[in-house]
Amino acid sequence: MPPQLLPASAAAFAPRASSVNVVLGNKVEPWLTQTLKRINRIKRPLNSVPQHQRCLTETLSSPNAIWTLASLMLPKAPESELRQDSNPLIEAIFNYQLIHLEAYIVHVDMVLRNEVAYKLTPDTIEALIEYHKDIHCVNAKANTYDWSEKETQCKKLHEDFIQAINKFVFRTHVSALEGLEEDGAGELLSGKSEEVKTNVMGLIKPLLPPPPRIVDVVRQPPLLPSSPVNPSLWSQPTTTASLPAPVEAWRVLPSSPSVSASSADSNASLWASIGMSEAQLPSPTPSYSQPFSTAGFYYGTPMVTAPLPHLPLPSMLAPQCGVSVGYNSFGWDRYQEYATTI
Template sequence: MPPQLLPASAAAFAPRATSVNVVLSSKVEPWLTQTLKRINRVKRPLNSVPQHQRCLTETLSSSTAIWTLTSLMLQKAPEADLRKDSNPLVEALFNYQLIHVEAYIVHVDMVLRNEVAYKLTPDSIESLIEYHKEVHCVDISANTYNWSEKELQVKKIHEEFIQAINKFVYRTHVTALEGLEEDGAGELLCGKSEEVKNNIMGLFLPLLPPPPRIVDVVRPQPLLPSSPAGANWWTQSTIQTSIPAPVDSWRVLPSSPSTTASSDNSTLWANMAVNEIQLPSPTPSFSQPFSSAGYYYSSPPVSAPIPALPLPSMLAQQPCGISVGYGGFGWDSRFQDYATTM
C-alpha cells in the first residue's frame, strides 16, 4: 500500500496554506484539460503538464475555492426545548437548521493514489462544534441516568469530537474535480455527499453509561420436611385412585329393568330350577323390581299379609305323609272330610 502523502496544512488546527499541493502524472487526462478550459474565464495555454499543474494550483489556491461537501439538517435546540406544533412544516422551520459543510482542497495526487483530499473550513468546524455542545451533549445527558462520573464523561466526549472534527479529512477519487466550477469552487458529484454526511455523523458518539453493578441476591433456603415419610412430598405426588374390583357381567342387574334388559333376564330365569323360586298364589299382575345387591325380591305392595312359605329345612323335620307340603295352607286337617265327600 503506497504511503499517504498529505501536506502539513491537512493536520488538525493547521491554517489553510497559501498554495495547494498538486502532483500530476507525466500524461494529463483529457477530462482534466476540458475542465480547466471550462472554468477559466481567461483563455490560458494548456499544452503541457507544467501548464496544467500551474493552472490547477492557482485555481484551487484561491480564497474563493470553497467546496460544498454535504448539507446536514440538525436541531436548533435540545429535544426538551423544541417547539411542538400540529403542523409539521412549522416544527421544521422553528426547530431545525440546515448546515452546509464546506471544505477546501489541500492535496491533489494523480501519481500514487489518484485522490483529492478535502479539509473542512473553520466556519464549518465551528458550527459543528457548537451543535455538538449545545444540542447533542445535552440530549445524550438527558437520555441517560445519573452516575458519579456522568458530567466528566460528557465533557470527554465533547473534547474528543473537537479533535476528530479538526482532523477530519475527506478523500475521494481525482474524478471529483469534474465538479469544479469558476473561481475554484465546486460540489461533490455521484452521491459522494451522502458518504461525507455519514462520515461526519459517525463522529457524534453516544453516551454509554457504565453497566449496573451485579448485586448478589441471597435467597432463603427452602424448608424441607424432617420426617422420612414426607421427604419426597415435593418431588413426587402419589395419587391413589380406587379401582373397583372386577364384577361378572351376569351378576349386574339394573335396578329398574327396561325392555332391553328383559330379554337378557329371560335367559337367566330359564337356567334356574323351578324349585329355586317360589311365587305367592295368586301371582301378582305386576313385575317385581330387582335389587342390584343380589337376587332378592322386594315385598309386593299388597294390603293383606302373605303367609310365609316353609323352607326345605323345616319340611325335613316333619314326618313323611300325605300332608307334607300342604300344612302351610291348612289342607292337612280337612283332608279326610274332602276324601269322604268324594
C-alpha cells in the same frame, strides 16, 4: 499499499496553506484539460503537464476555492425546547437549521492514489462544535440516567468530538474535480455527499452510561448432614429406657397359699409404704440434639434417668414351695383324686 501522504495543512488545527499540493502524472487526462478550460475566464495555454499543474494549483489555492461537500439538517435547540405545532412545515422551519459542510482542497494526487483530500473550513468546524455542545450533549444527558461521573463523561465526549472533527479529512477519487467551478469552488457529484454525511455524523457519538454492576447473589449452601445450619432437621430424639409402671400394693398376691397372714400383711405393708413419689419417674427433660457427624453414625449419649429403688419381689419374701402347696386344703398334687370324686 502506498502510504497515505498528506501535507502539513491537513493536520488537526492546522491553518490553511497558501498553496495546494498538486501532483500530476506524466500524462494529463483529457477530462482535466476540458475542466480547466471551462473554469478559466482568461484563456491560458494548457499544452504540457507543468502548465496543467500550475493552472490547477493557482485555481485551488484561491481563497474563494470553497467546496460544498454536503448539507446537514440539524435541530436548533434541545428536544425539551423544540416548538410543537400541528403543521409539520412550521415545526421544520422553527426547529431545524441547515449546516453546509464546506471544505477546501489540501491535496491532489494523480500518481499514487488518484485522490483528492478535503478539509473542513474553520466556520464549519465551529458550527458543528457548537451544535454538539449546546444540543447533542444536552439531549444525551437528558436521555440517560444519572451516575456519579456523568458530567465528566459528557465533557470528555465533547472534547473527543472536537479532536475528531478537526482531524476529519475526506478523500475521494480525482474524478470529483469534474465538479470544479469558477474561482476554484465546487460541489461533489455522483452521490459522494451522502458519504460525507455518513462520515461526519459518525463522529457524533452517543453518551453511553456505564453498564450496571453485577450484584453477586449470595445463595444459601445446600444443607448437608454435616452442616450445623439447622441442626433440628437432622436431630434425633433421645430415647430413654422404658420403665414398668408402679404396681399397686393390693394387686400383689402371694405365690403360695401356705404363706401366713403375717407374711402377707408385712408384704402388703412394705408395698404400701412405697409412695407413688418414690416409684414415679422424674419429669422428662427437654430433648436435646447433637449435630449429625459423618465421622460415625452415632447419636448422643442418652439422658441419665433416676434409677428405681431396689424392691424385693413377693417370691423372695415367701418361703420356697412347690406344686404340693395347697390353697385352703386344696392340693395341686391331689388333682386326680378330686377329679375322680367329682
